[in-house]
Amino acid sequence: MGPSKQIFTLAISAAIILLSLSWNRNNKKDQQQNNSSSYDAFFSSRRAAADFSDFDAGITNEFDWAYNLSNPKKIPPADDVMVQRIPGDNFHILVMAVYANASFREKFVTINNGGEDVVLRDDGTGNDKVAGDGVYTAKIYTDVKEFRKQALSMLKETIKDNWEPLFVDREFNYSKACDTNPFSEIKFDNNEAVSISNLTAAPAGSTTLDKVRNNCIFLTDLSVVEDPTRTWNCCTQTGNVDGPWTFKTLMKNLATQDPSQPASDQTVSDFVKAWLNSWAVQKIINEDTVPARTLVNDKILNPWLAKSLAAGNPEGFLDMRFAPFKLTAIVNRFDLRERASGIPAGEGRMIFCLINADCTTAENFTTIFEYGINKKDVCDSLKSWATQWFKLKDLTLGSSQYLSALQAITDQFTLCGSNPNRTHQSSIDAVRTNEVALAATDPPRWEFREFGLNGNVHALVQKTVSQIPADRYNAQIDNADVERMVKFVNENSAGIDSDAYEVPNIYDGFAFLGGKSTILDTPVGLPTKPYHWDGVNNNKSVAFISTTKTRHIFSRNACSGCHAGEVQTFFTHVDPVFFGTAATLSGFLTGTAGRGGAVDADGNPSNDAFKVRDAANRGNGTERFHVFNDIKRRATDLKQVATTTCTTVFSLRNELMFHPVGAVH
Structure with a gap:
């Protein structure tokens, strides 16, 4: 972030703080009412537990969970989000992010909510009651009557779904299924702080969610992965070898350096052959010996070259019509957004398996093309991208309308030119493999490899595997x-x-x-x-x-x-x-x-x-x-x-409680 932008952002933050202080001075009576016995009862335990001895020192953990304008995403997910009415004010509400004691020790949390930075404070000033108690407070604009109506509607759905447990990290967490302080109409109307963490717009057992699971997340249905207009069957030589979801097309897009000059068939052949040849050579990567998997020649490369030659191609040319890879899944990884390694809007993935040379069975060899989504990490942009996937639920799986809509989504990350700022203008993050088909050891061992697109040599080059020590x-x-x-x-x-x-x-x-x-x-x-x-x-x-x-x-x-x-x-x-x-x-x-x-x-x-x-x-x-x-x-x-409108209390809640996925899978 440039100095001018930092100064502007600091100015905005300062203005918000001054407005909060001004509101506090001009509404002393309301603030006193706000400090009701019920409010104090809820926070008394947190006040007692607060440790002020090193609060001003700004102690952070190993990963520096700091309020940092240049890197505001380094904020852990809140354990709870609560709201509280402000007596006499129907157009503002207090929002409180609650962190377990000592899990977050900064004075501020800043969240971009629909284009506006919201600063939540834990310094005991403004709307915050107790400094250092792990409860970060902000006053935000909202129509309180409309919020109350929406919260009660969501509460009814949540109760109907038997308080379905929340996901914390990637697991069901049954202890969070029904908070000790769940949303209560009576408490809310009495100006008490109440949790909104377990209110969901989509009960987990709803019909809508089942449609999302089937149509929008992990697509393996044959009407999709064997669509003859967009995929290719190398065994029957049917379909469309130049379809948008074929192995040929994905590799061609990676080999193409400029979308105005698509890679030739010869270039694609050389690109793929170089990738396969790399398997047969022992490598030292980060001082880790990666043994050669020479069976790549017997199982993939040589049969493919032989079929290409028999079809009238020059010797050494790989004809993509005989590429022995079958599409098995198209995957939406919107949930990977904001990962620590830097994937602002998640990924889209295309998964293939290897077909044996005789075209009789699938080999234990999986290849995954993982594409970073070139969208901005702001609420409006993320919501727009999520909505494109979400709308697939309303279409019949495998219908022409569905397939066209799905291709319109995948084209945004598979095509060369989808990210002009990256190597070959490609959105590719990595190509990963998981296989035992090429193992010559006894016993055979499953092995994971990771490849990146290298612009210096214009090739897929093996690199270290993410998040895994040797x-x-x-x-x-x-x-x-x-x-x-x-x-x-x-x-x-x-x-x-x-x-x-x-x-x-x-x-x-x-x-x-x-x-x-x-x-x-x-x-x-x-x-x-x-x-x-x-x-x-x-x-x-x-x-x-x-x-x-x-x-x-x-x-x-x-x-x-x-x-x-x-x-x-x-x-x-x-x-x-x-x-x-x-x-x-x-x-x-x-x-x-x-x-x-x-x-x-x-x-x-x-x-x-x-x-x-x-x-x-x-x-x-x-x-x-x-x-x-x-x-x-x-x-x-x-x-x-x-389904959540940006700039609202619930979009702020979603961002505060979102838990980025630290894994690559």
Whole structure:
């Protein structure tokens, strides 16, 4: 942010503060009424718990949760959001963001709400009652009567849905299902502070939400992924090889450097061949040895070249009509917005699996094209993008209208030119692979690789895998490497718990991120056998991860943890399938146990909730189990944003409580 913009923003913030102080002086009588016994009763516990000894020192955790005009997104999600009427004022309301004691220690929180910065204070001045108690207060404009009407309508729907538990991070949190201080009409009318955190515009069990889940989030239906107008069948040579969702077209868009000069077929062939050839060469990436997977020649490259030659092409040319990849899913990752690594509006993804050379079955090889959405990180822009996806719910899945609308969405991130400020003007964030088909080891090991578009060589180049230390750090024995990994986890526990951390390339003077990630044990079954990330089980050792929650989130955010024992997933969240079969999904995604013997700890396959015992067999009570249904979580989030008007109390609530996803999956 430039100096002039900072000065302007500071001026606006100062004006807001002065207005708040002015309101406070001119409404002393109302402020006294506001300090009612019921108000004091609610905040007395927070006042008693407040520790002022280091408040002015501005102590922050490892990730510097600071009020920072140049980086205002470094604010953790609030534990609760409350509202309170101002006696005699029908056009303003107090909004309070509540943080657990000491989880956030700054004097201000600033949130952009529909183009306006709202400053919530915890310094005991203006509308804030007690400095340092973790309750951040702002007075905002709203039609109180309309707000009350909307809140009561939402309350009725929430009650009708039996106080459906909220998602906290990526899990169902039943302790948040019915707050100790839920919205109450009587309390609100008596000018008491009441929670609005559990009021949702979309009850989780509603018909609308089911349509969002089916039509707007994770699209695997054959009417979509095998649409003959937009996809291609390499085995029957039918469809449209130049369709917008084909492997050829996506690779062509990556190989194209200027949208006005599309890459030639020869350029696309060279681009794809260079990517495949890179698998056959051993590499050292961040001091991590990535062994060659030479089966890439036998299973992919040589059969493809042979078919291309037989069809009359020059020797060494890859004819994209024989590209052995089938589209299995189109995925909306709007929920990835505001991730710590910088994805302001989330991602869109296209997932393919490998088809064997004989065209008889699918191979255990998945390729994912992950595109960052080139939209502004402001309410109006995010709501507009969410609404485009949300409207798909009103169309018949697979109809011509639906497919046209979906293509209009995907074109915004798959085409060259969709982000002029990035390499090849492409929106691509990464191309990831998850495969065991090319493993020549005994036993064969599933391996994850990550590729980025490199503008210097105009190629997909393998790089470190995000958020995952090298395999040697997960030996789960007490040695120097494991102790180093555990040191990082323990030192950064607060950031990990808030999903706001980055695993660095170098840590403590040593290469840390892996050049690849491998699943080194069985993926599903009863703990602690399934593969997961951990130190050692001896709590007296420096190789012991101190906190159960931190260990789980760190492991779950590593691909080799999430695709294995941490969430009981049998290697793939989207299972490879042959043409004519829709891909099945993991229990983590759907709420119902997936393939390979995944264990649903509650034994109930129809309750829309996949319950997983802690992979390290740690924790007591709720920490012992983790309950997932990620598609439902994503659908709830999408509908909430799409149906909430910007600049309102509820849009502010949504932003304050939004929990960015720290994982890449």
